[in-house]
Amino acid sequence: MSQTAQASxxxxxxxxxxxxxxxxxxAPVRVVVAYGFxxxxxxxxxxxxxxxxxxxxxxxxxxxxPTARQLFDIRNVAVETVCLLFSSYTCGLAQLxxxxxxxxxxxxxFGMTFVLGALFLGLEIHEFSGMVxxxxxxxxxxxxxxxxxxxxxxxxxVTIGLLWLVFTVLQVAAKGPRPYVLRxxxxxxxxxxxxxxxxxxxxxxxxxxxxxx
Amino acid sequence: MSESESGDEDxxxxxAYTAGLGLALALTAASFIVSQTHLLWAPGLAAGLAxxxxxxxxxxxxxxxHIGSGPDNTNTVLALAFGVLIVTLVVSGSxxxxxxxxxxxxxxxxxxxxxKS
Numbered sequence: 009m010s011q012t013a014q015a016s017x018x019x020x021x022x023x024x025x026x027x028x029x030x031x032x033x034x035a036p037v038r039v040v041v042a043y044g045f046x047x048x049x050x051x052x053x054x055x056x057x058x059x060x061x062x063x064x065x066x067x068x069x070x071x072x073x074p075t076a077r078q079l080f081d082i083r084n085v086a087v088e089t090v091c092l093l094f095s096s097y098t099c100g101l102a103q104l105x106x107x108x109x110x111x112x113x114x115x116x117x118f119g120m121t122f123v124l125g126a127l128f129l130g131l132e133i134h135e136f137s138g139m140v141x142x143x144x145x146x147x148x149x150x151x152x153x154x155x156x157x158x159x160x161x162x163x164x165x166v167t168i169g170l171l172w173l174v175f176t177v178l179q180v181a182a183k184g185p186r187p188y189v190l191r192x193x194x195x196x197x198x199x200x201x202x203x204x205x206x207x208x209x210x211x212x213x214x215x216x217x218x219x220x221x
Numbered sequence: 222m223s224e225s226e227s228g229d230e231d232x233x234x235x236x237a238y239t240a241g242l243g244l245a246l247a248l249t250a251a252s253f254i255v256s257q258t259h260l261l262w263a264p265g266l267a268a269g270l271a272x273x274x275x276x277x278x279x280x281x282x283x284x285x286x287h288i289g290s291g292p293d294n295t296n297t298v299l300a301l302a303f304g305v306l307i308v309t310l311v312v313s314g315s316x317x318x319x320x321x322x323x324x325x326x327x328x329x330x331x332x333x334x335x336x337k338s
Contacts, residue, residue, distance in 0.1 A: 039293055046297055047300055053304060057311045057312050065315060082257065096242075097239075100241075205286075208274050209274060209278070213270075217256070217267060221256070221258065221259060
């Protein structure tokens with residue numbers, strides 16, 4: 009909060025901008041809430057960074073078990089990635105439409121976000137259960153432990169995101185687009201887009217480096 | 222944006238989201254192509270994939286998360302910079318320390334020799 013005030017105190021050099029930044033008063037609740045949630049997301053990303061480092065250190069330690077090249081299916085990863093990218097896109101459009109009070113379009117795009125997210129999760133669960141069935145579960149080797157910890161944590165985040173999405177839709181349906189409902193929706197959007205950023209890193213480091221030619 | 226009815230919402234525009242999606246898809250496709258062909262010099266593949274991944278993260282930040290250079294964004298960008306610093310320290314520090322430990326490990330033969338005596 010004090011930083012926000014300081015930032016707007018620095019601003020008067022650009023007169024037109026001061027009013028938008030909040031002028032003399034405190035920043036609007038919407039900005040403060042989004043900022044707080046952004047700090048949480050960054051801490052979440054730092055937690056992922058520790059698991060990424062673990063995976064990078066351990067990905068060669070297969071203990072005689074299956075390697076990344078034998079386990080990963082690049083087509084599956086491509087479909088998963090496209091699902092997540094499009095779900096991020098529809099989530100953004102849904103936010104746009106609720107800001108313009110076009111509720112039917114909001115429900116349509118938010119519904120698509122849910123379907124694409126669920127599709128991603130289904131593919132990931134299918135992949136994991138296939139690996140466990142082949143004897144490549146998390147207890148097989150250090151490589152697989154770190155793989156399941158990293159990718160599984162991302163999958164857990166997607167699961168939580170889908171539950172959150174359902175609750176948000178119910179809230180919009182019950183209470184309408186009130187300011188605090190919109191703020192929660194905005195936080196959900198940030199969460200969902202951040203998951204996409206983490207997936208980009210997972211896709212590149214884990215899958216594409218794992219099955220490179 | 223300006224065309225939205227409630228002026229203070231900054232959810233972006235359809236065009237911006239579509240541009241972001243297009244760029245993200247193009248960068249993803251580039252990553253897949255580069256990893257599945259011999260287009261890049263093999264030892265440089267990791268660096269190439271890292272560059273593409275970082276570019277795509279940038280696209281997501283700008284087009285989807287709306288982290289830009291606007292006046293509302295000063296604190297957000299500062300927090301992001303701090304986050305990036307910590308992530309870099311955690312990842313590169315871990316890799317550096319573990320590579321060092323690995324380099325200082327006793328060779329397997331010498332280890333077995335010690336266990337015998």
